[in-house]
Amino acid sequence: MAQIKQVKLGTQGLVVPTIGLGCxxxxxxxxxxxxxxxxxxxxxxxxxxxxLELGGNFLDTADAYGPLANEKLIAKAIKGNRQKYLIATKFGIEIDDNEQLTGKINGSRAYIRKAIERSLKNLGTDYIDLYYLHRLDTNTPIEETVDTMGELVKEGKVRYIGLSEVGSKSIKKAHAIHPLTAVQSEFSLFERNIEEIGIIDTLQQLDIALVAYSPIGRGFLSGEILKPEDLPENDSRRSMPRYQGERFFKNIALVKEITKMAEEKNITTAQLAIAWVLAKGHVPIPGTTKIKNLEANIASTEMALSKEDFDRLESIIPLGSDVGARYDEAGMKRVNL
Incomplete structure (x- = not known):
């Protein structure tokens, strides 16, 4: 298997593989x-x-994953080889002194100072390559948050900064305080809202990269989920409107059309979905815990899509299609702000 190609992430100097690993x-x-x-x-x-062996050294995590457990796992994986990896982590989903999520978003200067030291300790490192605000804190001016993140860059604790799930207005305000390298958001054939409402246009105008999480539509674009019973009882997707009731079956019908196209190209549905994100010019970070899936995901970076492929895919799920909300009502109030 060929090594993954490299790409510039934004214009601030960070170079990453064309595909990352969501952890x-x-x-x-x-x-x-x-x-x-x-x-x-x-x-x-x-x-x-x-x-890493395949050139995929760009790992994505967050302090909230666990909470804290995911950063600690990555510390074990990279121990002795820290310099070979590019680590992106996120802060802002508040964690208290008992290491529990509070349900609040906190982007204040004091909390950032606390969060960065905790993440550095958990990751077993003295610097983070890309540090994101996980969600916008509507009670703290974005200027304060980004100014503090910029201080971390000057201090050498962070190399580059970014935001996650924010709207154009916040991106422009933040970028004026300190240059952003990337914005992370959900983006896939199933989730193109940031394209529809102009966020991608804003990123392109400012030369900020899009790091696309859930490029396989939270697993739905794997083609392996065909009925509600395929989701375990405690599966988080059961709470998402996109995968409930009649909407579930309508969306599965769309997946089957994409699967038909993938089979014609002798690739998997997931590979076709990732290849589409790559062809749009973004950096996908599909998550997996299995080597087999990782290798298949990485192989998708070698798959070129023609204009006919693009047109066919986007005729199956056109921009603006109503495929249902990706989060419940509370979750949707925290994105694209």
């Missing part, structure tokens, strides 16, 4: 398995190591 699913979230299945720590670490 969230390697740990529980507040005691619950992300998709109803427990990940094996040894298998997860082996997947991280295999990714």
């Amino acid at each position: 969230m699913g390697m740990s529980q979230w507040a005691g619950y398995d992300i998709y109803g299945k427990s990940a094996d720590e040894k298998e997860s670490i082996a997947t991280i190591h295999r990714s």
Whole structure:
């Protein structure tokens, strides 16, 4: 298998592989398995190591994943080889002194100072390559948050900064305080809202990269989920409107059309979904805990899509299609702000 190609992330100097590795699913979230299945720590670490062998050294995590457990797992995986990895982590989903999520968003100067020291300790490092605000704190001016993040860059604790799930107005305000390298948001054939409402246009105008999480539509674009019963009882996707009731079956019908196209190209549905994100010019960070899936995801970076492929895919799920909300009402109030 060929080594992953490299790409500039934004214009501030960070160079990363064209595809990263989302590590969230390697740990529980507040005691619950992300998709109803427990990940094996040894298998997860082996997947991280295999990714490095293939040139996939761009790992994505957050202090909230666990909370804190995911950063600690990554510390085990990169121990002795820190300089070979590019680590992106996030802060802002508030964690108290008892290491519990409070349910609040905190982007204040004092909390950032606390969060960065905790993440550095958990990751077993003295610097973070890319540090994101996980969600916008509507009670703290974005200027204060980004100014503090900029201070961390000057101090050498952080190399580059970014934001996650923010709107154009916040991006412009933040970028004026300190240059952003990347904005992370959910983006896939199933989730193109940031394209529809102009956020991607804003990023392109400012030369800020998009790091796309859930490029396989939270697993739906794998083609392996065909009925509600395929989701475990404690699977977080059961709470998402997109995967409930009649909407579930309408969306599965769309997936089947994409699967038909993938089969014609002799690739998997997931590979086709990732290739589409790559062809749009973004950096996907699909998550997996298994080496087999990792290798398939990385192989998608070698797959070129023609204009006819693009047109066909986007005729199956056109921009603006109503495929249902990706979060419940409370979750939707925290994105694109």
